[in-house]
Amino acid sequence: MINSIIYNIKEGAKGILRNPTMAIASVGSVAASLFILGIIFSIVLNINNFTVLIKGQFDNVQVYLEEGLSSQDIFNLKKEIKKVDGVKDVTFESKEDALNKMKKRWGKESYLLEGLDNPLQNSYIIEVNELQDISKVAEKIKKYDGIEEVKYYKDVVEKLMKISNLVKTSGIFIIGLLVALSLFIISNTIKLALHSRKKEINIMKYIGATDWFIRGPFIVEGIILGSLGGILALSITYFGYNYFYNKLNMPSYSIFSGYVLPISSIINSLILIFMVMGVGIGIIGSVISLRRYLKV
Structure with a gap:
């Protein structure tokens, strides 16, 4: 051998x-x-x-809610969004929380926002399982009642x-x-x-x-x-x-x-x-x- x-x-x-x-x-x-x-x-x-x-920068879909939704409407909408294929997590962000984040980003210039009405909206931040799912998820969520606008980095993705x-x-x-x-x-x-x-x-x-x-x-x-x-x-x-x-x-x-x-x-x-x-x-x-x- x-x-x-x-x-x-x-x-x-x-x-x-x-x-x-x-x-x-x-x-x-x-x-x-x-x-x-x-x-x-x-x-x-x-x-x-x-x-x-x-992925952490671009795998989020920002869903802005219509004004006047009740707490129950917001809760029910969250349950529906969680059922969408490709959705990993759904986090609610109130317009007050969004305003506080903006103030932190503006730093010393945040005083310009004092005394003004809050122009921001309640929203959901949706994280998807895979980056390629983001368009499909966004398009499906757009059709739900109570949704005013859906934003994500479509071109980049x-x-x-x-x-x-x-x-x-x-x-x-x-x-x-x-x-x-x-x-x-x-x-x-x-x-x-x-x-x-x-x-x-x-x-x-x-x-x-x-x-x-x-x-x-x-x-x-x-x-x-x-x-x-x-x-x-x-x-x-x-x-x-x-x-x-x-x-x-x-x-x-x-x-x-x-x-x-x-x-x-x-x-x-x-x-x-x-x-x-x-x-x-x-x-x-x-x-x-x-x-x-x-x-x-």
């Missing part, structure tokens, strides 16, 4: 050395595919992190959701194309190795070598190429991400401070994805070429 593994590794390495140009192209294509995958994965993670961090969905959709498409290209190049690298060893393979088959004994070195070759591509992509992603992370945390880019995840938060996921994808691409590329061309 051990001898067979050692043999496969040696022969797989020899196959790479026989076609160094194609081997480099294979490693490069896998690395490029995984590097772009790493960029997209990192962007999606950071968008999700940004969404979570600002819609833009955040569009950006997130666009990155995910385009990312999947681009990754699919690059993975297909990597499979094509690796399978062609294996085909060249098969072609150059056709006579040797025929002799091995003639003296009784099993199909798996013949396939082994080529599968190992694919694994080596895929793994090298994964390691290269991981190295580039690690140093590139770290560089931009440090740049975005400089004083001149303080607006991004706290929103961008450090490399330590995503490196384990990147290692797992790169190595699994790299080895997987290598094995699949080998199997494709073996299935079509190993006819001995």
Whole structure:
């Protein structure tokens, strides 16, 4: 068993050395595919992190109540709102509480409000479970009796959701194309190795070598190429991400401070994805070429 593994590794390495140009192209294509995958994965993670961090600022719907509602009407309305799908919590804010908050925000200028009638309204502050539910919740609550106005950060929420969905959709498409290209190049690298060893393979088959004994070195070759591509992509992603992370945390880019995840938060996921994808691409590329061309 051990001898067979050692043999496969040696022969797989020899196959790479026989076609160094194609081997480099294979490693490069896998690395490029995984590097772009790493960029997209990192962007999606950071968008999700940004969404979570600002969720508390934008996941609230402010519902202003009509004047003249009785205490019972206000209580019944709260019960109805709580039943709406997507609503996490409902908090009543009286117009007096709202005025006190305004005075605190105004600070020293709050004296300008003294002696004036309270222009504010009783309201409910509604927190939703998920940011994407906010429009649906707001539209449903608008239809209830006793509601004068519903306000929320509609434009901001819609833009955040569009950006997130666009990155995910385009990312999947681009990754699919690059993975297909990597499979094509690796399978062609294996085909060249098969072609150059056709006579040797025929002799091995003639003296009784099993199909798996013949396939082994080529599968190992694919694994080596895929793994090298994964390691290269991981190295580039690690140093590139770290560089931009440090740049975005400089004083001149303080607006991004706290929103961008450090490399330590995503490196384990990147290692797992790169190595699994790299080895997987290598094995699949080998199997494709073996299935079509190993006819001995």
